[in-house]
Amino acid sequence: MSLALQQAQKSLGNTKQNPAVGCVIVRKDHIITSGFTQKGGRPHAESNAINLCKSNLNNSELYVTLEPCSHYGKTSPCTNKIIKKKIKKVFFSIKDPDPRSFNKSTKQFKKSKIKVKIGILDSEVKKFYRSYYKFKQELLPYVSGKIAISKDLYTYNSKNKWITNELSRGRAHLLRSYHDCVLTSYNTVKKDNPELTCRILGLESKSPTRIILDKHLNLSTSSNIVKSSYKYKTIIFFINSNKKKINILKKHKIKLIKAKTNVDGNFDLENVLIKIKSLGFARVLVESGVNLITGFLKRNLFDIFHIFISSNKIGKNGSLSFKKNMQLFFKNKKSTYSKVNLLGDKLHSYELK
Ligand SMILES: NC(=O)c1ccc[n+]([C@@H]2O[C@H](COP(=O)([O-])OP(=O)(O)OC[C@H]3O[C@@H](n4cnc5c(N)ncnc54)[C@H](OP(=O)(O)O)[C@@H]3O)[C@@H](O)[C@H]2O)c1
The missing domain is CATH 3.40.430.10 (Dihydrofolate Reductase, subunit A)
Incomplete structure (x- = not known):
């Protein structure tokens, strides 16, 4: 999660109203891909990490700083992409204050038998998202x-x-x-x-x-x-x-x-x-x-x-x-x-x- 936060920091201030998110995907303790939100807010970090990966993501574990989006906006939901790639576990640090995604991903992941853990490094990550919380609230x-x-x-x-x-x-x-x-x-x-x-x-x-x-x-x-x-x-x-x-x-x-x-x-x-x-x-x-x-x-x-x-x-x-x-x-x-x-x-x- 610490590495995911470092990825997120790369796009702080460059994603406008969208959150700067970082993502790292791991299999058997090896990092196989990573990504961060691109300029202007799209593609999202998870999508970017998945797209950059040349190998198969079956049974991998995904670490992401913010809850993955689960709504259709200008792009399709990251939750769908994660499910489709047969990722086995998802760790996200904090829930997304955006009501379109807030607390919605866990249900979707569980339905697809993907394990979810929330809260790693949450106080550090919450601090990082001060401007995003302020923008939303x-x-x-x-x-x-x-x-x-x-x-x-x-x-x-x-x-x-x-x-x-x-x-x-x-x-x-x-x-x-x-x-x-x-x-x-x-x-x-x-x-x-x-x-x-x-x-x-x-x-x-x-x-x-x-x-x-x-x-x-x-x-x-x-x-x-x-x-x-x-x-x-x-x-x-x-x-x-x-x-x-x-x-x-x-x-x-x-x-x-x-x-x-x-x-x-x-x-x-x-x-x-x-x-x-x-x-x-x-x-x-x-x-x-x-x-x-x-x-x-x-x-x-x-x-x-x-x-x-x-x-x-x-x-x-x-x-x-x-x-x-x-x-x-x-x-x-x-x-x-x-x-x-x-x-x-x-x-x-x-x-x-
Ligand atoms: N050391 C530094 O970090 C730093 C950074 C930037 C600049 N500077 C220096 O600061 C000098 C300029 O300072 P300055 O005090 O003249 O300019 P400033 O503080 O940059 O701007 C002051 C001007 O802002 C306008 N303003 C608009 N709404 C305001 C509001 N609600 N409250 C206060 N001001 C408002 C006013 O324009 P109106 O007069 O049109 O009403 C006011 O004259 C320059 O010489 C520059 O070299 C130093």
């Missing part, structure tokens, strides 16, 4: 926040584009690969001109959809975001603009969504997230400057928050301090916490809910 999607700060807590350095080291920045790209969309502000795009893609060799295809909050559609057509919008999906939430700019951006294959404002005239962040979820995105990474991050923190919208802390101070070249947030939000907040060393820099991650 709540109004908002799973939201991660990320910020990079200097040792003296600044988020901006007037003399250097980068605050943290290369290893931290690589890790931030890895974070992008685990999310199906990344959200930022027009301010950050204007000042940093980012691409917001995952540029780790071999993981480029796991780049998230880019989502920009841009009140008046001021985004420049010479920005890296617009220049790469044919290759990487891009969505802009806006409040008002003129037809001409709307048409120009649409020609660049950018999806435009008119959004609601809150009483301050700013984007209503809850509403933006609800809309993002309705588009099928389950895991959102917010990567912006301190002001938009504060907007999310104040509304308690993050499920997890990652702070990359540099080992260097910026001093007089630093601005846009994160200090108030540190004091306000993390001091007495109930959260589980983990820390990773990154060649001097540190990554602190807080699970906030």
Whole structure:
């Protein structure tokens, strides 16, 4: 099951509203095939493992992180495929919260004399499926926040584009690969001109959809975001603009969504997230400057928050301090916490809910 979970991790953030599932099939203590959910959610892990196997699956044992689906959707049920292949035992870690499959597979397997065992590694697997549970059961999607700060807590350095080291920045790209969309502000795009893609060799295809909050559609057509919008999906939430700019951006294959404002005239962040979820995105990474991050923190919208802390101070070249947030939000907040060393820099991650 641990190996199946490793398979599932390969597709986390790349299956949209579908769960990222891992599957390993074993015969006489030898692994004969494995699979994971493919990009966009199909084929499913079990189907993928079965299809990849060149040998006969009679009397084998199948380990899968989530209960196999038993309903007809865009594909036929995995339970049927498992039964047809005469697999002898099925081990799944947790039941699928999707009502179309919840608790239905065991009956079908037992009818076909397939033994079933549930619950191996269930607490670890449940944790892994936090975003999937949230997608199925709540109004908002799973939201991660990320910020990079200097040792003296600044988020901006007037003399250097980068605050943290290369290893931290690589890790931030890895974070992008685990999310199906990344959200930022027009301010950050204007000042940093980012691409917001995952540029780790071999993981480029796991780049998230880019989502920009841009009140008046001021985004420049010479920005890296617009220049790469044919290759990487891009969505802009806006409040008002003129037809001409709307048409120009649409020609660049950018999806435009008119959004609601809150009483301050700013984007209503809850509403933006609800809309993002309705588009099928389950895991959102917010990567912006301190002001938009504060907007999310104040509304308690993050499920997890990652702070990359540099080992260097910026001093007089630093601005846009994160200090108030540190004091306000993390001091007495109930959260589980983990820390990773990154060649001097540190990554602190807080699970906030
Ligand atoms: N250290 C890091 O990790 C990091 C990451 C990204 C950027 N940065 C730096 O941060 C700087 C930009 O920071 P920033 O504070 O100006 O920009 P920001 O935090 O990225 O975005 C702030 C803007 O977001 C918009 N916004 C929309 N709805 C909001 C809401 N409900 N609450 C709060 N803001 C909302 C506002 O735009 P309107 O003004 O149009 O209302 C606001 O001005 C850049 O210099 C960049 O280099 C640092």
